Amino acid sequence: MSVPIVRTVAELRTVVAGWRRSGASVAVVPTMGALHEGHLSLVRAALQKAERVIVTLFVNPKQFNSAADLAAYPQTESQDAAKLASLGAHLLYVPDAEEMYPPGFATTVSVSGVSEGLCGAFRPGHFDGVATVVAKLFLQTGADFAFFGEKDFQQLRLVKRLVQDLDIPITIVHCPTVREGDGLALSSRNARLSPAERTIAPKLPSVLFETADRLARGGPLLETLAEARAAILSAGYREVEYLELRGEVDLQPMTSVHRPARLLVAAWLGDTRLIDNVRTSPFGLTN
Numbered sequence: 574m575s576v577p578i579v580r581t582v583a584e585l586r587t588v589v590a591g592w593r594r595s596g597a598s599v600a601v602v603p604t605m606g607a608l609h610e611g612h613l614s615l616v617r618a619a620l621q622k623a624e625r626v627i628v629t630l631f632v633n634p635k636q637f638n639s640a641a642d643l644a645a646y647p648q649t650e651s652q653d654a655a656k657l658a659s660l661g662a663h664l665l666y667v668p669d670a671e672e673m674y675p676p677g678f679a680t681t682v683s684v685s686g687v688s689e690g691l692c693g694a695f696r697p698g699h700f701d702g703v704a705t706v707v708a709k710l711f712l713q714t715g716a717d718f719a720f721f722g723e724k725d726f727q728q729l730r731l732v733k734r735l736v737q738d739l740d741i742p743i744t745i746v747h748c749p750t751v752r753e754g755d756g757l758a759l760s761s762r763n764a765r766l767s768p769a770e771r772t773i774a775p776k777l778p779s780v781l782f783e784t785a786d787r788l789a790r791g792g793p794l795l796e797t798l799a800e801a802r803a804a805i806l807s808a809g810y811r812e813v814e815y816l817e818l819r820g821e822v823d824l825q826p827m828t829s830v831h832r833p834a835r836l837l838v839a840a841w842l843g844d845t846r847l848i849d850n851v852r853t854s855p856f857g858l859t860n
């Protein structure tokens with residue numbers, strides 16, 4: 574079996590309209606391709622929830638703030654299609670940049686609050702690009718459900734805020750971060766790590782889990798975070814962009830774990846930027 578591929582909004586709408594006539598529910602899983610087990614876990618969850626599942630593959634130029642990062646992004650459409658076919662996804666939507674942003678395109682969707690700080694502080698314009706493309710994908714597909722990974726936790730919060738604020742009739746479902754056996758969160762960027770970097774990489778989640786645990790047990794915030802930063806750097810990471818404790822729902826800065834929280838990190842290993850996050854709560858670590 575193969576998965577049908579559509580490349581235009583018009584074709585997409587025709588397929589979805591047919592499904593709707595037969596009363597089917599529809600889920601969408603937005604991705605930038607180079608699919609790995611993290612993405613596939615979202616597709617499996619979507620297949621459990623809805624009768625028809627659309628996976629979108631669009632490397633959104635508006636959310637890249639570095640031309641080199643965009644150019645280096647892997648393009649693996651045929652392998653992605655084969656993986657989706659084996660899972661039983663119903664449609665792969667692969668618009669090109671012209672289809673998404675035709676000449677004259679002039680609208681930007683911007684979500685304040687949750688998009689500020691963390692990645693928002695280090696990747697100017699990134700979350701406007703995400704919000705704009707996600708709003709378009711929701712309106713283009715008209716899906717009932719959309720699936721997102723907790724791996725990109727700030728993005729998840731932004732998407733929830735977006736649909737609430739714009740009254741988009743879609744339910745956002747989030748799925749836990751899928752990790753390698755050594756704890757490293759799956760990411761298409763992991764392929765850029767050299768073998769030496771790959772051995773260092775899992776130190777990031779291990780410090781993150783340990784630090785979240787210490788904070789949950791009442792460890793002092795500033796000291797604990799400073800020690801964690803030092804541990805990440807001494808493992809061989811080049812730079813820690815941020816390591817912050819934020820509220821689980823509102824992403825507001827927190828000074829202690831007195832309610833459910835997330836510990837979020839972004840760090841550079843050589844030329845590769847890795848992000849991760851872990852849940853922590855006053856009752857101990859759960860993720």
Ligand code: AMP
Pocket residue numbers: 603604605606610611612614615720721722723724725748749750751752758759760761
């Ligand atoms: P991307 O293709 O990187 O834009 O990611 C598409 C979706 O897959 C987003 O909702 C991500 O949060 C999710 N995702 C990426 N990596 C993982 C992972 N390791 N575990 C769970 N979800 C993930």
